[in-house]
Amino acid sequence: MSKTIFELVDELPEQNLTIRALKTLDFVVPGKWNNLVGFKNTIRTVTGETDEALIKTIGDRAVWLFNDKSEGYQRALWLYQTIDSTGTALGTAALANKIGEKVPLLGFMSKLTPKADKAQTLDLTLKLVVEVVAFCQINGIPGDSIGDFVKSLSNYGGESLMRMAALVSFDALIPLGPDFIQIVQTKLNSFGPKDLEDNSGFSQIKGMIPGKNTAAQLDFIGQSFDSTKSWMGGLVQKHNLTPGKVAGNLSSFIEGSDSKLDYLAAFLDMSTNYYEHTGIQTLARRLIERAAAEV
Amino acid sequence: MKISKLRTGLTALCLAFFLLLSACTAAPPSEFDQAQRESTERGADAVSDDAVSGSSFNRFFPATTGNDDLVYTQEKTGFAQAKLIQSGEEVALLSISDVSSNPNAADKFTASTQSINNFPVVAEGNRGTAMLVANRFQVKIQSTENGLTEGDRLDWLQQFNLQGLAALAQ
Numbered sequence: 199m200s201k202t203i204f205e206l207v208d209e210l211p212e213q214n215l216t217i218r219a220l221k222t223l224d225f226v227v228p229g230k231w232n233n234l235v236g237f238k239n240t241i242r243t244v245t246g247e248t249d250e251a252l253i254k255t256i257g258d259r260a261v262w263l264f265n266d267k268s269e270g271y272q273r274a275l276w277l278y279q280t281i282d283s284t285g286t287a288l289g290t291a292a293l294a295n296k297i298g299e300k301v302p303l304l305g306f307m308s309k310l311t312p313k314a315d316k317a318q319t320l321d322l323t324l325k326l327v328v329e330v331v332a333f334c335q336i337n338g339i340p341g342d343s344i345g346d347f348v349k350s351l352s353n354y355g356g357e358s359l360m361r362m363a364a365l366v367s368f369d370a371l372i373p374l375g376p377d378f379i380q381i382v383q384t385k386l387n388s389f390g391p392k393d394l395e396d397n398s399g400f401s402q403i404k405g406m407i408p409g410k411n412t413a414a415q416l417d418f419i420g421q422s423f424d425s426t427k428s429w430m431g432g433l434v435q436k437h438n439l440t441p442g443k444v445a446g447n448l449s450s451f452i453e454g455s456d457s458k459l460d461y462l463a464a465f466l467d468m469s470t471n472y473y474e475h476t477g478i479q480t481l482a483r484r485l486i487e488r489a490a491a492e493v
Numbered sequence: 494m495k496i497s498k499l500r501t502g503l504t505a506l507c508l509a510f511f512l513l514l515s516a517c518t519a520a521p522p523s524e525f526d527q528a529q530r531e532s533t534e535r536g537a538d539a540v541s542d543d544a545v546s547g548s549s550f551n552r553f554f555p556a557t558t559g560n561d562d563l564v565y566t567q568e569k570t571g572f573a574q575a576k577l578i579q580s581g582e583e584v585a586l587l588s589i590s591d592v593s594s595n596p597n598a599a600d601k602f603t604a605s606t607q608s609i610n611n612f613p614v615v616a617e618g619n620r621g622t623a624m625l626v627a628n629r630f631q632v633k634i635q636s637t638e639n640g641l642t643e644g645d646r647l648d649w650l651q652q653f654n655l656q657g658l659a660a661l662a663q
Contacts, residue, residue: 199517200544202523202525202529204523204525204529205523225526227611237525245618245620245621246618246619246620246636246638247619247620247639248618248619249617249618249619252617252618256527257524257525257528258527258528259595261520261525261528261529261532262528262531262532262537262539265532265537265539266532266537266538266539266540267528267540268538268539268540270569335565335569337565337566337567338547338567338568338569339568350564353564353576353578355583388615404534438555440563471648484566484567487566487567487574487586488567488569488572488574490621490635491572491574491586491588491590491631491633491635492572492588492590492594492595492598492631493595493597
């Protein structure tokens with residue numbers, strides 16, 4: 199049986215490479231993300247409640263809401279988990295003991311294959327589409343409401359804002375460089391349905407992307423990127439984000455991170471799961487906010 | 494005699510080992526196990542078939558002016574919720590829910606000592622104030638840390654369109 203919502207939130211790690219990488223982005227979302235873990239701890243923090251009986255009542259209601267498949271929370275979880283599951287091969291065994299020490303990027307180079315711009319463009323845009331669709335599932339609005347999503351981006355906070363900051367930093371700036379918006383747009387314009395169908399990430403989440411066929415889904419992916427590119431550009435500008443700055447901050451625990459950006463991107467892809475981690479945090483927060491309102 | 498003792502010893506040792514092994518492998522019990530079990534039984538639903546659509550609640554939320562803004566965060570059957578933003582900071586969550594999905598929620602109002610427009614109001618927990626409209630819809634305001642005070646929450650509760658919401662229950 200798959201895990202319960204309280205197990206998923208209880209098992210979120212307090213410290214690992216994903217958390218260390220996200221913490222280097224604190225300057226983008228100052229004080230807005232504090233890696234909230236643990237189911238009851240999340241209830242206490244989100245609601246400010248200290249009464250154990252009330253916390254239990256809220257938790258019970260959250261469990262009921264999560265387990266009702268028609269409420270959309272399970273679909274959002276599946277999306278966040280699936281889009282992150284393709285590249286964590288280095289995640290567990292080789293890096294399990296690297297919590298407190300510096301990781302030498304050079305030592306992993308033989309195991310890493312940098313992605314070409316085409317594959318990286320698909321990674322980035324599919325993650326963005328997952329965010330749009332998961333947002334719609336959690337909020338209860340139609341799955342193709344890009345406009346509502348874009349409006350809400352300006353109110354994104356906490357783990358949701360951190361996830362978007364990481365998307366721009368780790369999946370756009372580092373692998374594609376400072377001109378990532380133009381690069382992605384050019385690539386997207388050159389893609390046909392076959393390019394999507396050949397991509398394993400797309401095959402996995404195809405059923406959840408709005409559009410009656412692959413061509414329509416490609417169009418939806420293009421619209422999602424087109425509608426959010428100015429928000430991403432704004433984030434870059436506001437925080438003076440550059441590949442060098444992001445990589446420089448990562449060098450606090452990844453040795454050699456500022457010299458081989460394409461390998462650094464591949465390393466982050468293979469060793470972190472920030473979409474799943476912060477996705478579970480977003481989901482837990484929304485569930486608990488609703489449960490606390492309904493009890 | 495010796496063999497019999499050895500056999501008893503071995504049996505005890507095996508039993509102890511088995512107990513230790515099962516203790517290590519079984520997930521620790523959780524206080525949410527019962528909710529998990531009940532909510533995954535066949536036919537279990539978190540939301541009542543009678544619940545009204547969440548979008549029908551939106552027009553009863555307070556109107557905002559000046560530096561106040563409402564940002565809707567969830568709209569599901571029997572439920573709508575919005576963040577109240579004041580001068581760019583989130584200060585509270587405002588929600589309307591249909592208690593037909595969770596009838597126990599109405600129990601706390603039997604002990605209510607205050608009311609707005611004859612609808613019972615209760616303070617809940619450290620940061621919440623709730624009201625039951627027409628015995629059907631719970632209107633609740635939950636402050637963020639350093640957000641609305643209890644007095645603010647009572648003011649905002651009055652700004653919902655309570656008569657309109659009550660009419661929805663008919």
